[in-house]
Amino acid sequence: MNRKFVLAHAWLTGGAALRSNWLYMLTGMGFPLSLLFIVGVLSEGSLLPYALAGGLISIVASNGIFTMADLGMFKFEYMFKDLIVATRTSPMDYMFGVMLADFFWSIPSVVLYFIMDYAFHILTPYAFVMTLVVASLVLLATASLGFVLTSLVKHQRFVWAITGMLSLVMMTFPPTFYPYTYLPKDILWALVILPTTPGAVLEQGFFGLGHTMWSMFAVLVAETIILFLIAKYLTVWRER
Amino acid sequence: MIEVSALRKRYSDGTVALNNVSFKLDKKISAIIGRNGAGKTTLMKILSTQLMPTSGNAKINGLDVISEADSIRKIAVSIPQEARPVDYMPAMDCVKLYLAARGFGPKRARAAAEKALRTVGLGDAMDKVAYELSGGMKRKVFVAMAIASDADVIFLDEPTTGLDPFSRVEVWSAIRAIKGQIILTTHYMEEAQALAEDVMMIDSGKIFAHGTVDSLLKPFAGLVRVESSKKSRSSYRIGNTWISYMKKSTAKSLVGKDDVIKPVTLDDLFIKRGVNLES
Numbered sequence: 430m431n432r433k434f435v436l437a438h439a440w441l442t443g444g445a446a447l448r449s450n451w452l453y454m455l456t457g458m459g460f461p462l463s464l465l466f467i468v469g470v471l472s473e474g475s476l477l478p479y480a481l482a483g484g485l486i487s488i489v490a491s492n493g494i495f496t497m498a499d500l501g502m503f504k505f506e507y508m509f510k511d512l513i514v515a516t517r518t519s520p521m522d523y524m525f526g527v528m529l530a531d532f533f534w535s536i537p538s539v540v541l542y543f544i545m546d547y548a549f550h551i552l553t554p555y556a557f558v559m560t561l562v563v564a565s566l567v568l569l570a571t572a573s574l575g576f577v578l579t580s581l582v583k584h585q586r587f588v589w590a591i592t593g594m595l596s597l598v599m600m601t602f603p604p605t606f607y608p609y610t611y612l613p614k615d616i617l618w619a620l621v622i623l624p625t626t627p628g629a630v631l632e633q634g635f636f637g638l639g640h641t642m643w644s645m646f647a648v649l650v651a652e653t654i655i656l657f658l659i660a661k662y663l664t665v666w667r668e669r
Numbered sequence: 670m671i672e673v674s675a676l677r678k679r680y681s682d683g684t685v686a687l688n689n690v691s692f693k694l695d696k697k698i699s700a701i702i703g704r705n706g707a708g709k710t711t712l713m714k715i716l717s718t719q720l721m722p723t724s725g726n727a728k729i730n731g732l733d734v735i736s737e738a739d740s741i742r743k744i745a746v747s748i749p750q751e752a753r754p755v756d757y758m759p760a761m762d763c764v765k766l767y768l769a770a771r772g773f774g775p776k777r778a779r780a781a782a783e784k785a786l787r788t789v790g791l792g793d794a795m796d797k798v799a800y801e802l803s804g805g806m807k808r809k810v811f812v813a814m815a816i817a818s819d820a821d822v823i824f825l826d827e828p829t830t831g832l833d834p835f836s837r838v839e840v841w842s843a844i845r846a847i848k849g850q851i852i853l854t855t856h857y858m859e860e861a862q863a864l865a866e867d868v869m870m871i872d873s874g875k876i877f878a879h880g881t882v883d884s885l886l887k888p889f890a891g892l893v894r895v896e897s898s899k900k901s902r903s904s905y906r907i908g909n910t911w912i913s914y915m916k917k918s919t920a921k922s923l924v925g926k927d928d929v930i931k932p933v934t935l936d937d938l939f940i941k942r943g944v945n946l947e948s
Contacts, residue, residue: 436769438766438769441762442766445757445758445759449798507752507754508753509752511719512749512752512770512814515717515742516742516770517739517743668714668720
Protein backbone atom coordinates (compact mmCIF):
# COMPACT_ATOMS: atom_id res chain seq x y z
CA MET A 430 0.00 0.00 0.00
CA ASN A 431 1.23 3.51 -0.85
CA ARG A 432 0.63 4.97 2.63
CA LYS A 433 2.35 8.20 1.62
CA PHE A 434 -0.32 8.81 -0.98
CA VAL A 435 -3.23 7.74 1.24
CA LEU A 436 -2.16 10.10 4.03
CA ALA A 437 -1.19 12.92 1.66
CA HIS A 438 -4.55 12.66 -0.10
CA ALA A 439 -6.46 12.54 3.18
CA TRP A 440 -4.66 15.57 4.53
CA LEU A 441 -4.23 17.68 1.39
CA THR A 442 -7.69 17.24 -0.10
CA GLY A 443 -9.63 16.63 3.14
CA GLY A 444 -7.86 18.67 5.79
CA ALA A 445 -6.99 21.51 3.42
CA ALA A 446 -10.50 21.63 2.00
CA LEU A 447 -11.96 21.76 5.48
CA ARG A 448 -9.70 24.68 6.36
CA SER A 449 -10.50 26.56 3.18
CA ASN A 450 -14.27 25.97 3.22
CA TRP A 451 -15.42 24.93 6.70
CA LEU A 452 -18.99 26.06 5.95
CA TYR A 453 -19.37 23.07 3.65
CA MET A 454 -18.96 20.86 6.71
CA LEU A 455 -22.36 22.08 7.92
CA THR A 456 -23.96 20.56 4.83
CA GLY A 457 -22.79 17.13 5.97
CA MET A 458 -24.30 17.71 9.40
CA GLY A 459 -27.55 19.07 8.00
CA PHE A 460 -29.46 15.91 7.11
CA PRO A 461 -28.80 13.82 10.27
CA LEU A 462 -29.36 16.81 12.55
CA SER A 463 -32.63 17.75 10.83
CA LEU A 464 -33.95 14.20 11.14
CA LEU A 465 -32.82 14.13 14.76
CA PHE A 466 -34.85 17.30 15.37
CA ILE A 467 -37.96 15.96 13.59
CA VAL A 468 -37.83 12.59 15.35
CA GLY A 469 -37.27 14.32 18.69
CA VAL A 470 -40.24 16.66 18.22
CA LEU A 471 -42.67 14.09 16.80
CA SER A 472 -41.92 11.49 19.49
CA GLU A 473 -41.88 14.14 22.21
CA GLY A 474 -38.32 13.08 22.99
CA SER A 475 -39.03 9.39 23.51
CA LEU A 476 -37.21 8.28 20.32
CA LEU A 477 -34.36 10.77 20.65
CA PRO A 478 -31.88 8.20 22.05
CA TYR A 479 -32.56 5.94 19.04
CA ALA A 480 -31.99 8.82 16.65
CA LEU A 481 -28.80 9.73 18.51
CA ALA A 482 -27.47 6.19 18.27
CA GLY A 483 -28.45 5.73 14.61
CA GLY A 484 -27.49 9.24 13.57
CA LEU A 485 -23.83 8.35 13.90
CA ILE A 486 -24.30 5.54 11.42
CA SER A 487 -26.21 7.91 9.17
CA ILE A 488 -23.33 10.44 9.20
CA VAL A 489 -20.71 7.84 8.46
CA ALA A 490 -22.81 6.27 5.69
CA SER A 491 -23.46 9.65 4.12
CA ASN A 492 -19.70 10.23 4.28
CA GLY A 493 -19.07 6.95 2.46
CA ILE A 494 -21.68 7.68 -0.17
CA PHE A 495 -20.37 11.17 -0.78
CA THR A 496 -16.95 9.65 -1.40
CA MET A 497 -18.58 8.72 -4.70
CA ALA A 498 -19.31 12.37 -5.47
CA ASP A 499 -15.68 13.31 -4.87
CA LEU A 500 -14.45 10.36 -6.90
CA GLY A 501 -16.71 11.56 -9.71
CA MET A 502 -15.31 15.08 -9.50
CA PHE A 503 -11.75 13.77 -9.53
CA LYS A 504 -12.54 11.54 -12.49
CA PHE A 505 -14.63 13.82 -14.71
CA GLU A 506 -13.80 17.38 -13.69
CA TYR A 507 -10.13 17.31 -12.75
CA MET A 508 -8.98 14.21 -14.70
CA PHE A 509 -7.15 13.40 -11.47
CA LYS A 510 -7.93 9.69 -11.78
CA ASP A 511 -6.23 9.56 -15.20
CA LEU A 512 -3.23 11.27 -13.67
CA ILE A 513 -3.07 8.72 -10.86
CA VAL A 514 -3.68 5.59 -12.96
CA ALA A 515 -0.38 6.27 -14.73
CA THR A 516 1.50 6.12 -11.40
CA ARG A 517 2.17 3.11 -9.17
CA THR A 518 -0.69 4.06 -6.84
CA SER A 519 -3.21 1.23 -6.69
CA PRO A 520 -7.00 1.64 -6.94
CA MET A 521 -7.30 0.71 -3.27
CA ASP A 522 -4.77 3.39 -2.22
CA TYR A 523 -6.83 5.88 -4.19
CA MET A 524 -10.09 4.73 -2.62
CA PHE A 525 -8.68 4.91 0.92
CA GLY A 526 -7.19 8.34 0.22
CA VAL A 527 -10.50 9.79 -0.93
CA MET A 528 -12.46 8.00 1.82
CA LEU A 529 -10.23 9.35 4.58
CA ALA A 530 -10.22 12.83 3.04
CA ASP A 531 -14.00 12.81 3.15
CA PHE A 532 -13.92 11.52 6.70
CA PHE A 533 -12.31 14.81 7.76
CA TRP A 534 -15.63 16.45 6.97
CA SER A 535 -17.47 14.09 9.28
CA ILE A 536 -15.22 14.40 12.30
CA PRO A 537 -17.02 17.48 13.76
CA SER A 538 -20.43 15.79 13.30
CA VAL A 539 -19.23 12.55 14.87
CA VAL A 540 -17.79 14.45 17.84
CA LEU A 541 -21.05 16.39 18.21
CA TYR A 542 -23.06 13.16 18.23
CA PHE A 543 -20.80 11.58 20.85
CA ILE A 544 -21.24 14.69 23.00
CA MET A 545 -25.02 14.45 22.65
CA ASP A 546 -24.92 10.69 23.39
CA TYR A 547 -22.98 11.52 26.54
CA ALA A 548 -25.41 14.28 27.49
CA PHE A 549 -28.33 11.88 27.12
CA HIS A 550 -26.54 9.28 29.31
CA ILE A 551 -26.48 6.55 26.65
CA LEU A 552 -22.76 6.63 25.93
CA THR A 553 -20.65 4.03 27.72
CA PRO A 554 -17.00 3.07 27.06
CA TYR A 555 -18.28 -0.18 25.55
CA ALA A 556 -20.75 1.64 23.27
CA PHE A 557 -18.00 4.10 22.26
CA VAL A 558 -15.55 1.37 21.22
CA MET A 559 -18.17 -0.73 19.46
CA THR A 560 -19.49 2.35 17.65
CA LEU A 561 -16.02 3.00 16.26
CA VAL A 562 -15.85 -0.60 15.00
CA VAL A 563 -19.32 -0.54 13.42
CA ALA A 564 -18.85 2.94 11.97
CA SER A 565 -15.55 1.89 10.37
CA LEU A 566 -17.23 -1.12 8.77
CA VAL A 567 -20.15 0.97 7.46
CA LEU A 568 -17.73 3.60 6.13
CA LEU A 569 -15.64 1.00 4.29
CA ALA A 570 -18.72 -0.78 2.91
CA THR A 571 -20.38 2.38 1.58
CA ALA A 572 -17.13 3.85 0.23
CA SER A 573 -16.38 0.56 -1.58
CA LEU A 574 -19.84 0.61 -3.13
CA GLY A 575 -19.34 4.22 -4.22
CA PHE A 576 -15.91 3.42 -5.64
CA VAL A 577 -17.17 0.62 -7.89
CA LEU A 578 -20.18 2.61 -9.08
CA THR A 579 -18.04 5.66 -9.94
CA SER A 580 -15.68 3.53 -11.99
CA LEU A 581 -18.63 2.28 -14.04
CA VAL A 582 -20.45 5.54 -14.79
CA LYS A 583 -19.62 7.68 -17.83
CA HIS A 584 -20.63 11.14 -16.67
CA GLN A 585 -20.73 13.20 -13.50
CA ARG A 586 -24.49 13.75 -13.77
CA PHE A 587 -25.03 10.03 -13.12
CA VAL A 588 -22.87 10.31 -10.01
CA TRP A 589 -25.13 13.00 -8.54
CA ALA A 590 -28.22 10.93 -9.35
CA ILE A 591 -26.80 7.77 -7.79
CA THR A 592 -25.51 9.50 -4.65
CA GLY A 593 -28.92 11.12 -4.17
CA MET A 594 -30.71 7.80 -4.47
CA LEU A 595 -28.23 5.93 -2.28
CA SER A 596 -28.45 8.57 0.46
CA LEU A 597 -32.21 8.28 0.49
CA VAL A 598 -32.25 4.49 0.53
CA MET A 599 -29.38 4.06 3.00
CA MET A 600 -30.58 6.60 5.54
CA THR A 601 -34.35 6.69 5.45
CA PHE A 602 -35.48 3.06 5.27
CA PRO A 603 -33.06 1.41 7.75
CA PRO A 604 -33.81 1.94 11.47
CA THR A 605 -31.22 4.68 11.87
CA PHE A 606 -33.70 7.05 13.56
CA TYR A 607 -36.29 4.69 15.07
CA PRO A 608 -36.30 1.37 17.02
CA TYR A 609 -35.62 -1.61 14.79
CA THR A 610 -38.38 -3.45 16.65
CA TYR A 611 -40.90 -1.24 14.81
CA LEU A 612 -40.13 -3.18 11.64
CA PRO A 613 -41.68 -6.58 10.91
CA LYS A 614 -38.90 -9.19 11.03
CA ASP A 615 -39.10 -10.09 7.33
CA ILE A 616 -38.79 -6.44 6.33
CA LEU A 617 -35.88 -5.94 8.73
CA TRP A 618 -34.08 -8.91 7.17
CA ALA A 619 -34.88 -7.62 3.68
CA LEU A 620 -33.30 -4.30 4.63
CA VAL A 621 -30.04 -5.88 5.81
CA ILE A 622 -28.90 -5.66 2.21
CA LEU A 623 -28.15 -2.04 3.08
CA PRO A 624 -25.07 -1.86 5.40
CA THR A 625 -26.74 0.89 7.43
CA THR A 626 -29.42 -1.58 8.64
CA PRO A 627 -27.10 -3.96 10.53
CA GLY A 628 -25.10 -0.89 11.61
CA ALA A 629 -28.14 0.83 13.13
CA VAL A 630 -29.49 -2.36 14.73
CA LEU A 631 -26.12 -3.03 16.36
CA GLU A 632 -25.86 0.56 17.59
CA GLN A 633 -29.21 0.29 19.37
CA GLY A 634 -27.92 -2.81 21.13
CA PHE A 635 -24.58 -1.24 22.09
CA PHE A 636 -26.30 1.86 23.45
CA GLY A 637 -28.57 -0.30 25.62
CA LEU A 638 -31.71 0.56 23.65
CA GLY A 639 -32.48 -2.99 22.59
CA HIS A 640 -31.20 -6.51 22.34
CA THR A 641 -27.77 -6.80 20.61
CA MET A 642 -28.32 -8.91 17.52
CA TRP A 643 -24.86 -10.39 16.94
CA SER A 644 -26.11 -12.00 13.75
CA MET A 645 -26.23 -8.45 12.39
CA PHE A 646 -22.54 -8.07 13.17
CA ALA A 647 -21.79 -11.12 11.03
CA VAL A 648 -23.96 -9.68 8.25
CA LEU A 649 -22.18 -6.32 8.40
CA VAL A 650 -18.71 -7.91 8.35
CA ALA A 651 -19.72 -10.13 5.42
CA GLU A 652 -21.20 -7.20 3.48
CA THR A 653 -18.11 -5.09 4.09
CA ILE A 654 -15.79 -7.86 2.91
CA ILE A 655 -17.89 -8.55 -0.18
CA LEU A 656 -18.18 -4.87 -1.16
CA PHE A 657 -14.46 -4.34 -0.53
CA LEU A 658 -13.54 -7.34 -2.69
CA ILE A 659 -15.89 -6.12 -5.43
CA ALA A 660 -14.21 -2.71 -5.26
CA LYS A 661 -10.78 -4.29 -5.35
CA TYR A 662 -11.36 -6.66 -8.25
CA LEU A 663 -14.20 -5.22 -10.31
CA THR A 664 -13.30 -1.55 -10.35
CA VAL A 665 -12.38 -0.33 -13.82
CA TRP A 666 -8.94 1.18 -13.25
CA ARG A 667 -6.92 0.67 -16.43
CA GLU A 668 -9.54 1.11 -19.14
CA ARG A 669 -10.18 -1.61 -21.70
CA MET B 670 12.72 5.46 -26.61
CA ILE B 671 9.17 4.61 -27.69
CA GLU B 672 8.71 1.66 -30.05
CA VAL B 673 5.26 0.84 -31.35
CA SER B 674 4.39 -2.03 -33.61
CA ALA B 675 1.06 -2.76 -35.35
CA LEU B 676 -0.86 -1.09 -32.51
CA ARG B 677 -4.61 -1.24 -32.85
CA LYS B 678 -7.42 0.00 -30.62
CA ARG B 679 -11.05 -0.79 -31.24
CA TYR B 680 -13.52 0.48 -28.62
CA SER B 681 -16.56 -1.52 -27.55
CA ASP B 682 -18.84 0.68 -29.72
CA GLY B 683 -16.87 -0.43 -32.80
CA THR B 684 -14.86 2.77 -33.27
CA VAL B 685 -11.35 2.02 -34.50
CA ALA B 686 -9.26 4.74 -32.87
CA LEU B 687 -5.88 3.33 -33.91
CA ASN B 688 -5.38 1.18 -36.97
CA ASN B 689 -2.12 -0.80 -37.12
CA VAL B 690 0.13 2.02 -36.09
CA SER B 691 3.91 1.48 -36.06
CA PHE B 692 6.65 4.00 -35.29
CA LYS B 693 9.71 4.75 -33.23
CA LEU B 694 10.31 7.98 -31.24
CA ASP B 695 13.76 8.67 -29.84
CA LYS B 696 14.19 12.45 -29.98
CA LYS B 697 14.06 14.72 -26.92
CA ILE B 698 10.70 16.22 -27.90
CA SER B 699 8.29 14.54 -30.32
CA ALA B 700 4.92 15.95 -31.29
CA ILE B 701 1.91 14.00 -32.44
CA ILE B 702 -0.38 16.22 -34.51
CA GLY B 703 -3.94 15.51 -35.52
CA ARG B 704 -7.38 16.99 -35.33
CA ASN B 705 -9.91 16.07 -32.62
CA GLY B 706 -10.78 12.38 -32.78
CA ALA B 707 -7.72 11.46 -34.85
CA GLY B 708 -6.50 8.98 -32.23
CA LYS B 709 -3.90 11.07 -30.40
CA THR B 710 -5.35 10.70 -26.90
CA THR B 711 -5.99 6.98 -27.38
CA LEU B 712 -2.35 6.54 -28.36
CA MET B 713 -1.15 8.55 -25.35
CA LYS B 714 -3.39 6.60 -23.00
CA ILE B 715 -2.08 3.28 -24.28
CA LEU B 716 1.56 4.39 -24.09
CA SER B 717 1.11 5.72 -20.55
CA THR B 718 -0.60 2.45 -19.41
CA GLN B 719 -4.04 3.95 -18.82
CA LEU B 720 -5.72 2.01 -21.60
CA MET B 721 -5.27 -1.51 -22.97
CA PRO B 722 -4.67 -1.87 -26.72
CA THR B 723 -6.76 -4.32 -28.74
CA SER B 724 -3.69 -5.77 -30.47
CA GLY B 725 -0.09 -4.98 -31.31
CA ASN B 726 2.56 -3.91 -28.90
CA ALA B 727 4.33 -0.85 -27.57
CA LYS B 728 7.49 -0.47 -25.55
CA ILE B 729 8.68 2.45 -23.43
CA ASN B 730 12.43 2.28 -22.88
CA GLY B 731 12.23 -1.44 -23.63
CA LEU B 732 9.32 -2.08 -21.23
CA ASP B 733 6.11 -3.58 -22.59
CA VAL B 734 2.95 -1.50 -21.95
CA ILE B 735 0.86 -4.60 -21.28
CA SER B 736 3.06 -6.93 -19.26
CA GLU B 737 5.37 -4.35 -17.63
CA ALA B 738 2.93 -1.52 -16.95
CA ASP B 739 4.01 -1.21 -13.32
CA SER B 740 7.64 -0.65 -14.31
CA ILE B 741 6.61 1.93 -16.91
CA ARG B 742 4.66 3.82 -14.26
CA LYS B 743 7.92 4.23 -12.33
CA ILE B 744 9.72 5.93 -15.21
CA ALA B 745 6.93 7.73 -17.06
CA VAL B 746 4.61 10.64 -16.32
CA SER B 747 1.35 11.26 -18.12
CA ILE B 748 -0.45 14.59 -17.99
CA PRO B 749 -3.98 14.07 -19.33
CA GLN B 750 -5.77 16.36 -21.73
CA GLU B 751 -7.95 18.93 -19.94
CA ALA B 752 -6.55 18.01 -16.51
CA ARG B 753 -7.19 20.78 -13.98
CA PRO B 754 -5.64 21.28 -10.57
CA VAL B 755 -8.18 20.68 -7.79
CA ASP B 756 -9.83 24.10 -7.36
CA TYR B 757 -9.53 24.45 -3.61
CA MET B 758 -5.95 23.20 -3.33
CA PRO B 759 -2.86 25.45 -3.51
CA ALA B 760 -0.52 24.81 -6.47
CA MET B 761 2.12 23.51 -4.08
CA ASP B 762 -0.27 20.91 -2.59
CA CYS B 763 -1.36 19.77 -6.07
CA VAL B 764 2.23 18.99 -7.00
CA LYS B 765 2.97 17.43 -3.61
CA LEU B 766 -0.06 15.15 -3.87
CA TYR B 767 0.99 13.97 -7.32
CA LEU B 768 4.51 13.31 -6.06
CA ALA B 769 3.08 11.33 -3.13
CA ALA B 770 1.28 9.17 -5.69
CA ARG B 771 4.68 8.57 -7.26
CA GLY B 772 6.05 7.45 -3.87
CA PHE B 773 7.77 10.65 -2.72
CA GLY B 774 7.88 11.23 1.05
CA PRO B 775 6.59 14.59 2.41
CA LYS B 776 9.99 16.34 2.72
CA ARG B 777 11.28 15.20 -0.66
CA ALA B 778 7.94 16.07 -2.28
CA ARG B 779 7.97 19.58 -0.80
CA ALA B 780 11.54 20.28 -1.93
CA ALA B 781 10.95 18.91 -5.45
CA ALA B 782 7.60 20.70 -5.81
CA GLU B 783 9.05 24.03 -4.70
CA LYS B 784 11.99 23.75 -7.11
CA ALA B 785 9.77 22.75 -10.02
CA LEU B 786 7.19 25.48 -9.38
CA ARG B 787 9.99 28.06 -9.37
CA THR B 788 11.36 26.60 -12.60
CA VAL B 789 8.03 27.07 -14.38
CA GLY B 790 7.69 30.61 -13.04
CA LEU B 791 5.15 29.94 -10.28
CA GLY B 792 7.51 30.81 -7.43
CA ASP B 793 5.24 33.60 -6.23
CA ALA B 794 2.01 31.70 -6.80
CA MET B 795 2.77 28.33 -5.22
CA ASP B 796 0.56 28.99 -2.20
CA LYS B 797 -2.34 30.35 -4.22
CA VAL B 798 -5.36 28.05 -4.49
CA ALA B 799 -5.91 26.76 -8.01
CA TYR B 800 -9.09 28.71 -8.71
CA GLU B 801 -7.08 31.93 -8.33
CA LEU B 802 -4.63 30.89 -11.06
CA SER B 803 -4.95 31.82 -14.74
CA GLY B 804 -5.39 29.12 -17.41
CA GLY B 805 -1.69 29.25 -18.30
CA MET B 806 -0.64 29.02 -14.66
CA LYS B 807 -2.88 25.99 -14.16
CA ARG B 808 -1.21 24.19 -17.06
CA LYS B 809 2.17 25.13 -15.64
CA VAL B 810 1.24 23.36 -12.39
CA PHE B 811 1.08 20.14 -14.41
CA VAL B 812 4.35 20.86 -16.16
CA ALA B 813 5.81 21.37 -12.67
CA MET B 814 4.54 17.89 -11.73
CA ALA B 815 6.38 16.45 -14.72
CA ILE B 816 9.58 18.34 -13.86
CA ALA B 817 9.44 17.43 -10.16
CA SER B 818 8.88 13.74 -10.96
CA ASP B 819 12.25 13.60 -12.68
CA ALA B 820 10.81 10.90 -14.94
CA ASP B 821 12.54 9.49 -18.03
CA VAL B 822 9.51 9.80 -20.31
CA ILE B 823 6.78 12.44 -20.18
CA PHE B 824 3.49 12.27 -22.05
CA LEU B 825 1.72 15.63 -22.41
CA ASP B 826 -1.71 15.41 -24.00
CA GLU B 827 -2.59 18.76 -25.59
CA PRO B 828 -0.75 20.80 -22.95
CA THR B 829 -1.76 24.20 -24.31
CA THR B 830 -5.27 23.67 -25.66
CA GLY B 831 -7.52 26.62 -24.88
CA LEU B 832 -4.71 28.95 -23.83
CA ASP B 833 -4.13 32.42 -25.26
CA PRO B 834 -0.99 32.83 -27.43
CA PHE B 835 1.00 34.51 -24.65
CA SER B 836 0.22 31.77 -22.10
CA ARG B 837 1.02 29.16 -24.72
CA VAL B 838 4.52 30.56 -25.22
CA GLU B 839 4.99 30.58 -21.43
CA VAL B 840 3.98 26.92 -21.20
CA TRP B 841 6.33 26.05 -24.07
CA SER B 842 9.19 27.57 -22.15
CA ALA B 843 8.21 25.52 -19.08
CA ILE B 844 8.03 22.36 -21.20
CA ARG B 845 11.57 22.97 -22.44
CA ALA B 846 12.74 22.79 -18.80
CA ILE B 847 11.66 19.14 -18.53
CA LYS B 848 14.65 16.78 -18.53
CA GLY B 849 13.23 13.50 -19.86
CA GLN B 850 12.00 12.49 -23.31
CA ILE B 851 8.74 14.33 -24.09
CA ILE B 852 5.93 13.11 -26.28
CA LEU B 853 3.22 15.71 -26.70
CA THR B 854 0.05 15.84 -28.70
CA THR B 855 -1.27 19.03 -30.18
CA HIS B 856 -3.39 20.39 -32.97
CA TYR B 857 -1.36 23.60 -33.14
CA MET B 858 1.15 23.37 -35.94
CA GLU B 859 3.20 26.26 -34.59
CA GLU B 860 3.49 24.40 -31.30
CA ALA B 861 4.96 21.35 -33.01
CA GLN B 862 7.27 23.55 -35.05
CA ALA B 863 8.39 25.52 -32.00
CA LEU B 864 9.02 22.57 -29.71
CA ALA B 865 9.54 19.28 -31.49
CA GLU B 866 12.49 17.77 -33.28
CA ASP B 867 10.31 14.95 -34.48
CA VAL B 868 6.74 15.32 -35.76
CA MET B 869 4.22 12.58 -36.39
CA MET B 870 0.92 13.32 -38.13
CA ILE B 871 -2.12 11.20 -37.44
CA ASP B 872 -5.53 11.06 -39.05
CA SER B 873 -8.37 8.55 -38.62
CA GLY B 874 -6.16 6.32 -36.49
CA LYS B 875 -3.35 6.14 -39.04
CA ILE B 876 0.01 7.87 -39.18
CA PHE B 877 0.45 9.49 -42.57
CA ALA B 878 3.65 11.48 -42.08
CA HIS B 879 6.60 11.24 -39.70
CA GLY B 880 9.91 13.09 -39.63
CA THR B 881 11.57 16.36 -38.77
CA VAL B 882 9.73 19.58 -39.63
CA ASP B 883 12.23 20.24 -42.42
CA SER B 884 11.88 16.77 -43.94
CA LEU B 885 8.09 16.97 -43.81
CA LEU B 886 8.08 20.35 -45.55
CA LYS B 887 10.59 19.24 -48.21
CA PRO B 888 7.90 18.51 -50.85
CA PHE B 889 6.84 22.16 -50.51
CA ALA B 890 10.37 23.57 -50.98
CA GLY B 891 10.24 26.88 -52.80
CA LEU B 892 6.42 26.97 -52.76
CA VAL B 893 3.96 29.30 -51.10
CA ARG B 894 0.33 28.77 -50.25
CA VAL B 895 -2.22 30.84 -52.13
CA GLU B 896 -5.67 31.20 -50.58
CA SER B 897 -8.37 32.28 -52.98
CA SER B 898 -12.14 32.54 -53.05
CA LYS B 899 -12.11 31.19 -56.65
CA LYS B 900 -11.47 27.64 -57.70
CA SER B 901 -8.31 27.03 -59.64
CA ARG B 902 -6.63 23.95 -61.06
CA SER B 903 -5.13 21.53 -58.49
CA SER B 904 -6.54 23.42 -55.57
CA TYR B 905 -7.88 22.13 -52.26
CA ARG B 906 -11.08 23.36 -50.70
CA ILE B 907 -11.32 24.35 -47.03
CA GLY B 908 -14.76 25.83 -46.39
CA ASN B 909 -15.19 28.61 -48.97
CA THR B 910 -11.47 28.98 -49.53
CA TRP B 911 -9.51 27.35 -52.35
CA ILE B 912 -5.89 26.64 -51.64
CA SER B 913 -3.16 26.05 -54.16
CA TYR B 914 0.62 25.83 -54.06
CA MET B 915 2.97 27.61 -56.43
CA LYS B 916 6.38 29.24 -56.63
CA LYS B 917 6.53 32.63 -54.93
CA SER B 918 7.45 34.43 -58.14
CA THR B 919 4.57 32.81 -60.04
CA ALA B 920 2.16 33.52 -57.23
CA LYS B 921 2.96 37.21 -57.18
CA SER B 922 2.17 37.58 -60.86
CA LEU B 923 -0.91 35.35 -60.89
CA VAL B 924 -2.90 36.13 -57.80
CA GLY B 925 -5.77 38.56 -57.71
CA LYS B 926 -6.42 41.41 -55.30
CA ASP B 927 -8.37 39.31 -52.83
CA ASP B 928 -6.03 36.34 -52.85
CA VAL B 929 -3.65 35.80 -49.94
CA ILE B 930 -0.12 34.43 -50.15
CA LYS B 931 1.18 32.62 -47.09
CA PRO B 932 4.32 30.63 -46.26
CA VAL B 933 3.89 26.86 -46.19
CA THR B 934 3.54 25.26 -42.72
CA LEU B 935 2.78 21.79 -41.38
CA ASP B 936 -0.91 22.66 -41.84
CA ASP B 937 -0.39 22.12 -45.53
CA LEU B 938 0.30 18.42 -45.11
CA PHE B 939 -3.21 18.07 -43.72
CA ILE B 940 -4.66 20.32 -46.41
CA LYS B 941 -3.10 18.25 -49.18
CA ARG B 942 -4.50 15.17 -47.49
CA GLY B 943 -7.95 16.72 -47.60
CA VAL B 944 -8.27 17.04 -43.85
CA ASN B 945 -9.97 20.17 -42.64
CA LEU B 946 -8.38 20.81 -39.25
CA GLU B 947 -11.21 23.06 -38.20
CA SER B 948 -13.94 20.54 -38.94
